[in-house]
Amino acid sequence: MVAILEITYMPGPSSQSPRDRILWILSNHGGKMNRDNLRVATGLKLATLNLLLDELAMEGHSILSSKGLPANLEVLGENMENTRRKVVILKPQQAWDAFREMLHYYAVTNLMTYLQSREKTTFRQMFTDLKGNREKEWVNLGGQVMLAQDLDNLRSDIGSGKLTSWKEIHERYDQLWEKYQLDKQKHALATLCHLLGKDILTDEDWKAALDKTLEIQQYICDQVYISRKKDFDNPFRHTTFRNKAEMKAAIGSVDDNSFILQVRQDTEKMEKEIRGLGA
Numbered sequence: 001m002v003a004i005l006e007i008t009y010m011p012g013p014s015s016q017s018p019r020d021r022i023l024w025i026l027s028n029h030g031g032k033m034n035r036d037n038l039r040v041a042t043g044l045k046l047a048t049l050n051l052l053l054d055e056l057a058m059e060g061h062s063i064l065s066s067k068g069l070p071a072n073l074e075v076l077g078e079n080m081e082n083t084r085r086k087v088v089i090l091k092p093q094q095a096w097d098a099f100r101e102m103l104h105y106y107a108v109t110n111l112m113t114y115l116q117s118r119e120k121t122t123f124r125q126m127f128t129d130l131k132g133n134r135e136k137e138w139v140n141l142g143g144q145v146m147l148a149q150d151l152d153n154l155r156s157d158i159g160s161g162k163l164t165s166w167k168e169i170h171e172r173y174d175q176l177w178e179k180y181q182l183d184k185q186k187h188a189l190a191t192l193c194h195l196l197g198k199d200i201l202t203d204e205d206w207k208a209a210l211d212k213t214l215e216i217q218q219y220i221c222d223q224v225y226i227s228r229k230k231d232f233d234n235p236f237r238h239t240t241f242r243n244k245a246e247m248k249a250a251i252g253s254v255d256d257n258s259f260i261l262q263v264r265q266d267t268e269k270m271e272k273e274i275r276g277l278g279a
Contacts (some may be wrong), residue, residue, distance in 0.1 A: 016045055019052055032078050064096045101216050103191055109212040110188035115277060123206045127189065134190030135183070146176045147183055210274045221267040229254045 016024055025041050026033060033041070039049050063069055075092035089095055114126055121129075137148035154172055157163045163172060192209060194203060201209075231237065232254045241247040254260065 018042065018048065019056070022049070022052055022056070025172050032076070064093060067093060067097075069093050071088065100195060104195055104209070105213055105216050106194065107188040107192040108209050110185050111192070112210075112213075112273060112277065114185045114188075116273070123201075123203055130186045130189040132186055133185055134194060140218060142179060144173065144180075145184075146180060150176050150179070207278065210277060214271055214274050217267050221263050224263045225254070225260055228257050228260055 017019075022044075024117050025038065032036060035053075037047070039046055042049060044052070063073075069075075069092060075089045077087040077089050080087045111130075112127065114130070115121055115123070135144065135147055138145055139148050139151045141151070154163075154169075154176070157172070158169065163169050196205060196209075198205065238244075238247060241250065
């Protein structure tokens with residue numbers, strides 16, 4: 001997902017700086033434009049345009065990170081629906097915060113899996129083993145996720161005759177599936193570094209990340225209960241029963257709900273695992 005912060009009023013093009021010219025053009029084209037077309041419209045060199053776009057992206061990142069989204073900014077989502085109309089994100093700050101928590105949860109839980117499968121490995125050893133650039137190009141082949149580069153290598157090996165049978169191709173698939181777990185864990189570490197804005201993480205950073213993950217898990221647990229309780233409290237659901245006792249006898253109570261019980265067990269399990277990792 002790409003979001004654009006659009007300023008609702010800007011001066012005319014004659015008095016604009018290159019930065020304001022980019023924003024003015026975007027604001028008059030529904031907040032989105034192909035980069036090549038934007039280069040032509042602004043009259044800027046591609047290197048200059050890319051530098052300014054990176055600066056604008058960092059500015060948007062800074063605004064959202066500081067929770068200081070100005071009231072006169074409109075946030076648009078790109079490639080969300082097949083239409084020419086603007087797609088407005090109504091709660092951009094909440095969306096930003098929630099997505100970062102999802103990324104944090106994804107990163108830490110995958111790193112926990114790495115440590116749990118290697119009992120004597122310390123966080124420092126894990127960091128050394130998994131440290132690398134954050135891979136951004138992934139491909140989903142019918143449910144099997146792999147790096148785009150691995151797919152390119154697979155296609156190249158088929159084309160060159162290195163792989164000559166379905167058996168050999170399926171064996172490569174199996175190898176890539178085994179490789180995916182480690183690829184994902186490397187990506188998880190790079191993602192956590194990106195979220196924390198650090199190239200090197202300390203043991204204290206890791207402990208804080210574990211604590212935050214447990215907080216997120218507890219939040220999930222609480223929200224699951226609140227959501228399911230609304231279903232049980234819904235007056236329209238009561239209409240098919242004579243009284244609450246009959247309803248409880250038929251469908252049970254919210255505290256007996258299997259999904260709620262499962263999430264609570266998952267939360268308790270995670271707390272034990274995190275304490276076991278030293279947090």
